[in-house]
Amino acid sequence: MTAWPARRPRPGPHRTALLGCAVLSVALAGCSLLGEDGSPDASGGTDTVVLVTHDSFALPQQLLREFESQTGDRLRVLASGDAGALTNKLVLTRDDPVGDVAFGVDNTFASRALDAGVFATAAVDLPPGAAAYALPDGTDRLVPVDTGDVCVNIDTGWFADRDLAPPATLDDLVRPAYRDLLVTPGASTSSPGLAFLLSTIAEYGDRWPDYWAELMDNGAALTAGWSDAYYVDFTQGGQDGTRPIVVSYDSSPAFTVGDDGRSTTRALLDTCFRQVEYAGVLAGAANPEAARDLVQFLLSPQVQAALPESMYVFPVRSGVDLPASWARFAPRPTAPYTLDPADISAHRDEWLTTWTEVTTR
Known part of the structure; x- marks a missing residue:
């Protein structure tokens, strides 16, 4: 869990650069x-x-x-x-x-x-x-x-404007109605991306590679990290994004509240992985x-x-x-996906290898 989404007009959340000291470098400069x-x-x-x-x-x-x-x-x-x-x-x-x-x-x-x-x-x-x-x-x-929970988030206004019922579950994301609408950070390069992969493994078991093949065939886009997915490709990210479905966090909608007191996004609580x-x-x-x-x-x-x-x-x-x-x-999911940390440790590399093969074929 190292990138929480920014949803307010200041240096952004989800772990961008709000650092307690003046400088914290990745080179371990203290x-x-x-x-x-x-x-x-x-x-x-x-x-x-x-x-x-x-x-x-x-x-x-x-x-x-x-x-x-x-x-x-x-x-x-x-x-x-x-x-x-x-x-x-x-x-x-x-x-x-x-x-x-x-x-x-x-x-x-x-x-x-x-x-x-x-x-x-x-x-x-x-x-x-x-x-x-x-x-x-x-x-x-x-x-x-x-x-916190990594969850699929949607742009509620985008769906309302098109009179299209938004997705609610992981199953929905592979339906033709949502072709080319999802963007997610990659599992091999992003903590929330890995959490989303683990959600699919928890849901589909050994069939998860087939699900990911369907997801990619349905036009899912991958980015290196959460920031690109949310800020660049997501329609509520502020940079003319074109995808109204993004992998983010259960707390994200609390930071997309407009002047009317309503949030412009919503987390799909049946898709969440607990971190x-x-x-x-x-x-x-x-x-x-x-x-x-x-x-x-x-x-x-x-x-x-x-x-x-x-x-x-x-x-x-x-x-x-x-x-x-x-x-x-920012309501929390009542039954988020979880996996035994020991199972994650034992299979992480194997899962990521398979995920890379499926998503780059």
């Missing part, structure tokens, strides 16, 4: 929330805790300064691509970790990181509601921080105590409340008030 001279805050702390995360980590700087103030630890943030690139980095550096805490490994990559011994056991208290998003195995090493992002203390962390404090901080009420507006995801903590637009326009 930044601190303290002074450039590296001096500690008034609490007298001198330790540094290094958070390794994806490029779209975007909590408000005020919150991260609050963590530094509370603990006296200097916080350094290292960005490393999307969820897949982040996981690869953590696995490759497991014997000499580049940080103390990792945040952003999601349920499509969690088993790979756990199997590689990337994370250490850390006694972190889960807040109310978070246990529902915990991994079947490895909860003592990876704790859920946020969640969860986790945080954990890295095995061999130089500062494991501060690392545990940081993981616990990510589960705090103030951080959980900031997630919808800053990172466009849902909190895992129950009882957190959502923005009014989310409560109205």
Whole structure:
């Protein structure tokens, strides 16, 4: 889950570049929330805790300064691509970790990181509601921080203007009525694209390659990433797109609300795949105590409340008030598609190879 859609006139959500520090480079160039001279805050702390995360980590700087103030630890943030690139980095550096805490490994990559011994056991208290998003195995090493669902979204006005009933299910997307209307980010190059592929695998089992062959024969378009699919090809993306069906997120319609107070898009809740992002203390962390404090901080009420507006995801903590637009326009699916993270880990490469063969034939 590393790209949440932008649906408001500012640097865009879905993980574009709303970064908590001035610069977070994909080359793992770090930044601190303290002074450039590296001096500690008034609490007298001198330790540094290094958070390794994806490029779209975007909590408000005020919150991260609050963590530094509370603990006296200097916080350094290292960005490393999307969820897949982040996981690869953590696995490759497991014997000499580049940080103390990792945040952003999601349920499509969690088993790979756990199997590689990337994370250490850390006694972190889960807040109310978070246990529902915990991994079947490895909860003592990876704790859920946020969640969201990758769903097919539609331009409701486009269908209304043509008096065409919009699709509702995955089955509908291969019908002739929706030929040349769908755009999706690719599964091999995009986290939401991979999640959409996993939705089809969960729905169709071993028949999923046949479904994808039908989908491509029905004119589905593929892009390298979510931004191109949403902003360029989608009819509500703002750049004269021609496709009114796009793979995006369940929260997307909350950011396409017009002056009339209505959203111009809708998520198809029968097409969604559940994504969860986790945080954990890295095995061999130089500062494991501060690392545990940081993981616990990510589960705090103030951080959980900031997630919808800053990172466009849902909190895992129950009882957190959502923005009014989310409560109205971002209903969550009641039965999203899921797959066992261990099955994803075991078959991901095989599935992606087959998907590439089917979509490029």
